[in-house]
Amino acid sequence: MEKRRLGKSDLKVSVIGFGAWGIGGHPFWSDEGENESVRALQKAFDSGINFYDTAPVYGFGRSERLIARALKNKRDKVILATKCGLRWEKEKPGSIRKDSSAKSVRFEIEESLKRLKTDFIDLYQVHWPDPDTPFHDTMEELMKLKEEGKILYIGLSNFSKAQMDECLKYGEFVSLQSMYNMLERDLKKEEIPFCIKKGIGIIPYSPLASGVLTGKYDKKTNFKDWRGKGLIGNFSGEIYESHIDKVEKLKNIASNYGKKVHHLAINWLLAQEGVCTAIVGVKKASQLQDNNEATGWEVSGEDMKKINELLAV
Numbered sequence: 001m002e003k004r005r006l007g008k009s010d011l012k013v014s015v016i017g018f019g020a021w022g023i024g025g026h027p028f029w030s031d032e033g034e035n036e037s038v039r040a041l042q043k044a045f046d047s048g049i050n051f052y053d054t055a056p057v058y059g060f061g062r063s064e065r066l067i068a069r070a071l072k073n074k075r076d077k078v079i080l081a082t083k084c085g086l087r088w089e090k091e092k093p094g095s096i097r098k099d100s101s102a103k104s105v106r107f108e109i110e111e112s113l114k115r116l117k118t119d120f121i122d123l124y125q126v127h128w129p130d131p132d133t134p135f136h137d138t139m140e141e142l143m144k145l146k147e148e149g150k151i152l153y154i155g156l157s158n159f160s161k162a163q164m165d166e167c168l169k170y171g172e173f174v175s176l177q178s179m180y181n182m183l184e185r186d187l188k189k190e191e192i193p194f195c196i197k198k199g200i201g202i203i204p205y206s207p208l209a210s211g212v213l214t215g216k217y218d219k220k221t222n223f224k225d226w227r228g229k230g231l232i233g234n235f236s237g238e239i240y241e242s243h244i245d246k247v248e249k250l251k252n253i254a255s256n257y258g259k260k261v262h263h264l265a266i267n268w269l270l271a272q273e274g275v276c277t278a279i280v281g282v283k284k285a286s287q288l289q290d291n292n293e294a295t296g297w298e299v300s301g302e303d304m305k306k307i308n309e310l311l312a313v
Contacts, residue, residue: 001048004276007174007201009153011079011122015270015295017051018044019281023066024059034066039285041070047288053279055083055127056112057096064115080116081123084108085130100130102141109150125155125177129163139171161190180204182213182265182311183243192274201276204269212243213265215251219244249310253303266294268307
């Protein structure tokens with residue numbers, strides 16, 4: 001699989017990254033079982049994926065533990081990316097709060113190192129901006145962890161252009177991970193031009209718009225999981241119906257290449273300037289081969305123009 005340099009780092013990441021939110025299971029996703037998750041992680045490695053993106057809050061530690069179990073003999077061949085800044089109470093697993101204080105960051109890195117069974121994290125990302133902690137405090141602690149060798153590189157997730165600019169005053173980071181896909185393109189307005197100018201690698205998550213770009217849903221679909229609660233993305237109302245109309249038209253373009261709409265969606269994303277790797281969520285081993293069909297081919301200039309015109313409506 002093609003690999004790209006992540007920003008100004010020395011990390012060469014596979015263009016498709018393993019999104020490990022789903023294998024965390026409850027309370028966000030259905031549980032496929034730990035053995036199936038391990039099979040998925042191992043098959044991803046066999047398919048050429050070397051970039052694994054997780055977070056402590058994914059299954060409250062479960063995702064990290066499964067990655068350690070599945071890749072225990074492959075540490076020198078994989079790039080592990082995890083996060084800090086979201087905490088939960090053990091007595092109340094559903095109560096998640098933002099905390100990027102120096103004390104919390106220090107606690108979280110030690111816990112992640114234990115769960116991942118490693119001495120260092122390749123890419124350590126602040127999950128969400130914490131409005132109660134100055135960026136100076138967070139970045140200073142992260143730079144200390146970098147000096148100590150516990151992390152190789154720092155990344156930010158879900159930060160705005162202004163917030164990134166502020167963080168650069170206090171430390172170095174090599175990547176921005178944020179929601180970016182055919183249907184949700186706000187990142188193109190300010191963040192992507194900023195990242196390109198500063199040499200910051202872009203790591204889009206939700207490349208399939210949390211499933212909408214799979215083509216499996218229609219205007220009558222009633223989401224019963226977190227998507228139906230309006231937490232992330234648009235899964236109801238006129239915006240959702242507009243998304244479905246676009247997906248139907250995108251299916252026709254994808255068919256010109258013998259592909260499905262989700263292959264086209266990932267391929268389009270990887271063609272966008274500044275994008276290094278797309279975080280594709282995986283829960284089952286059977287999904288790996290299908291996802292990889294999104295790479296190794298190019299959309300023609302004429303079809304790319306059609307796609308961008310369609311998305312702009």
